[in-house]
Amino acid sequence: MSNNNTINTNQFNPSAEKYRASVSAEVHELGSRRANIVFSGIQQLEHSFNALPDDPPEAPAAAATPAASAHTPRVPVAAVYPTPVAERQPTTPVVTVDNNTDPKPYVADTSVSSEHIMAERYPTAEERLAYVADLGESIGMNPEGLPGVTVSSADAARAAVQQALMSAGGGN
Amino acid sequence: MLKKLFQPMRDRRHAERRAELYRNFIRHEAKIGGTLFGEVPKGTRREFFCLDEHTWVWHEEFKDKDGQRRIKTTRYDVRPGIILKAQDGQPYRRVSKKEAARLLEAAKLYYQHITSEIYNFL
Numbered sequence: 001m002s003n004n005n006t007i008n009t010n011q012f013n014p015s016a017e018k019y020r021a022s023v024s025a026e027v028h029e030l031g032s033r034r035a036n037i038v039f040s041g042i043q044q045l046e047h048s049f050n051a052l053p054d055d056p057p058e059a060p061a062a063a064a065t066p067a068a069s070a071h072t073p074r075v076p077v078a079a080v081y082p083t084p085v086a087e088r089q090p091t092t093p094v095v096t097v098d099n100n101t102d103p104k105p106y107v108a109d110t111s112v113s114s115e116h117i118m119a120e121r122y123p124t125a126e127e128r129l130a131y132v133a134d135l136g137e138s139i140g141m142n143p144e145g146l147p148g149v150t151v152s153s154a155d156a157a158r159a160a161v162q163q164a165l166m167s168a169g170g171g172n
Numbered sequence: 173m174l175k176k177l178f179q180p181m182r183d184r185r186h187a188e189r190r191a192e193l194y195r196n197f198i199r200h201e202a203k204i205g206g207t208l209f210g211e212v213p214k215g216t217r218r219e220f221f222c223l224d225e226h227t228w229v230w231h232e233e234f235k236d237k238d239g240q241r242r243i244k245t246t247r248y249d250v251r252p253g254i255i256l257k258a259q260d261g262q263p264y265r266r267v268s269k270k271e272a273a274r275l276l277e278a279a280k281l282y283y284q285h286i287t288s289e290i291y292n293f294l
Contacts, residue, residue, distance in 0.1 A: 026189075026190060026193060027193065027293075028293065028294070030190065030193055030194050030197060031197060031290070031291050031293065031294060032291070032294050033194075034194070034197045034198070034201070034286075034291070035286070035287060035291045035294060037222065037224060037225055038201075038222045038279075038282070038283050038286065039283060040225045041222045041224070041225045041226070041227075041228070041250070041279065042276075042279045042280060042283055044225055044226060044250050045228070045250050045255070045272075045275065045276050045279055046276060047252070048250050048251065048252065048253060048254060048255050048272070049255070049269070049272045049273065049275075049276050051252070051253040051254075052253070052254070052255070052267075052269045052272055053269070054269055055268045055269045055270055
């Protein structure tokens with residue numbers, strides 16, 4: 001007596017086989033793509049690493065003047081640095097968490113941040129001004145702090161944007 | 173006729189399935205990446221993965237000394253000649269050569285592990 005509820009896995013099912021084959025091909029394709037992306041990422045990382053200048057030697061804390069200490073590489077309150085196992089000594093903690101033992105105040109490094117990002121995202125002055133005006137409008141922020149943009153130029157850009165909105169019928 | 177009618181739906185499902193599969197690859201990689209830095213403390217979830225060619229992510233969830241759940245995400249943006257680091261809403265910061273060396277070593281180990289544990293069918 002046969003049980004009709006039992007699925008016979010030996011029976012060839014063209015539709016299921018086709019599905020399995022397509023999934024397998026996709027796994028292969030996407031896996032291959034991921035592996036290539038990671039490999040490419042490592043290559044880019046290596047290029048950037050090779051182009052990095054050497055770290056400046058750290059000055060002894062006792063000798064540091066207040067002005068110099070502001071430029072000393074700061075340690076964030078809780079910095080987590082990837083330290084792969086191969087590099088670590090067995091007794092070294094895996095993750096370095098600085099529990100606020102560094103008496104140096106937190107100093108935001110603005111030398112790289114906004115200058116670099118802004119220049120890349122908004123290469124032209126017009127794009128940058130439009131962005132600032134838009135930002136200023138949306139959050140009411142004074143754009144004075146943004147690099148390369150003065151309050152007056154931001155005001156002008158904001159006015160231009162406002163004018164464009166008015167002429168488009170969207171202003172108030 | 174019916175086939176044509178359902179084609180867009182099938183295409184969307186297909187795209188969703190591919191996207192899900194791709195995300196699963198990254199999730200799996202992230203778990204493997206989290207093990208590269210030694211034993212993960214109890215109650216801590218650590219992930220490290222390559223998001224795309226220019227971005228590496230370190231994600232950690234842990235409990236602080238007061239028992240509060242904390243999440244720390246660090247993103248490394250790799251650009252020509254410079255590596256920037258963004259950590260939990262702080263401004264971008266230039267990565268030192270020492271830290272970049274560790275990151276590079278971690279990335280190489282990551283690649284070794286994922287190719288042997290996930291992409292060994294390639």
